[in-house]
Amino acid sequence: MKTENLESVARKLVAPGKGILAADESSGTIEKRLKSISVPSTEENRRAYREILFTTAGASEFISGVILFDETIRQKTHDGRTFVKALEEQRIIPGIKVDKGAKPMANFAGEKITEGLDGLRDRLAEYLQLGARFAKWRAVIAIGDTIPTPTCIASNAEALARYAALCQEADLVPIVEPEVLMDGAHTIERHFEVTQQTLENVFHALYEHRVVLEGMLLKPNMVLSGKDCPQQASVQEVAEATVRCMKRVVPAAVPGLVFLSGGQTDLQATEHLNAMNQLPNLPWQLSFSFGRALQAPVLKAWKGDSANVTAAERAFHHRAWCNSKARFGKYSEEMETAKAIT
Numbered sequence: 606m607k608t609e610n611l612e613s614v615a616r617k618l619v620a621p622g623k624g625i626l627a628a629d630e631s632s633g634t635i636e637k638r639l640k641s642i643s644v645p646s647t648e649e650n651r652r653a654y655r656e657i658l659f660t661t662a663g664a665s666e667f668i669s670g671v672i673l674f675d676e677t678i679r680q681k682t683h684d685g686r687t688f689v690k691a692l693e694e695q696r697i698i699p700g701i702k703v704d705k706g707a708k709p710m711a712n713f714a715g716e717k718i719t720e721g722l723d724g725l726r727d728r729l730a731e732y733l734q735l736g737a738r739f740a741k742w743r744a745v746i747a748i749g750d751t752i753p754t755p756t757c758i759a760s761n762a763e764a765l766a767r768y769a770a771l772c773q774e775a776d777l778v779p780i781v782e783p784e785v786l787m788d789g790a791h792t793i794e795r796h797f798e799v800t801q802q803t804l805e806n807v808f809h810a811l812y813e814h815r816v817v818l819e820g821m822l823l824k825p826n827m828v829l830s831g832k833d834c835p836q837q838a839s840v841q842e843v844a845e846a847t848v849r850c851m852k853r854v855v856p857a858a859v860p861g862l863v864f865l866s867g868g869q870t871d872l873q874a875t876e877h878l879n880a881m882n883q884l885p886n887l888p889w890q891l892s893f894s895f896g897r898a899l900q901a902p903v904l905k906a907w908k909g910d911s912a913n914v915t916a917a918e919r920a921f922h923h924r925a926w927c928n929s930k931a932r933f934g935k936y937s938e939e940m941e942t943a944k945a946i947t
Contacts, residue, residue, distance in 0.1 A: 614778045
């Protein structure tokens, strides 16, 4: 294992002012996204849409890496370059989603376990050859009256740790994503409690599997009020609760936290990230690994029409710029209508 190389890639992914584009939607998720703009989910439409994201001029000033899906890492631009090559030419690091999705957990109603460990060693070797330099695995923890159970949390933590160890063996930086969902009517205090419990389990498992913390990244949820909670926490409350929770359980050896947006709007995700980066004494880089929160404006601008590609590229460049500003705690709402100035 080349620990120094892992650390170098991890640090580049959370370089100041930069973050990760999550473009690793499963076939079902990308179909929903395209359906929202009345575009059929054909292989060519998926390819054309993702080419916009991967070839936008100047995006590399704000985007350090892109998480790809199995289909996407094998696709090409209209001029014949692989997507991996197109990203590398912009000095954007290609990554890959390697889990097989969260499936219902036997005997645990309402809870899920992420699958995909079988054959993972061989798949990681192939992805490395295809050009990936980091990987991602997502676990899903739901909150309800009687869930999550300790068994669900521990089982997902163990799977995340086994995945991370295999990644480092294969010279790929693992992004460890234990997402505590915001679905439900729970309070921010309850979300804090479950997030802390989950991360405690995850880091214990990572330690047990000898994962080198300096050569990995954590992709956590922000600590939020449940989507249906009548009392929604303010931007400042979310920022303070999230950082307090992370400081309790995430070792300073981890180079960076690349937050997921997880159902927030693009503006909410940016505002929360910005407020976190205004807080003092942060032991890690606080960055982003957004999917929907970076892509929503692009889809709206593109609408499946090649005549709108330039407008879609502008929308992506602008959204990435806003999040780059949030990384320094310098984002403001006025920037939503301002032109991106680097």
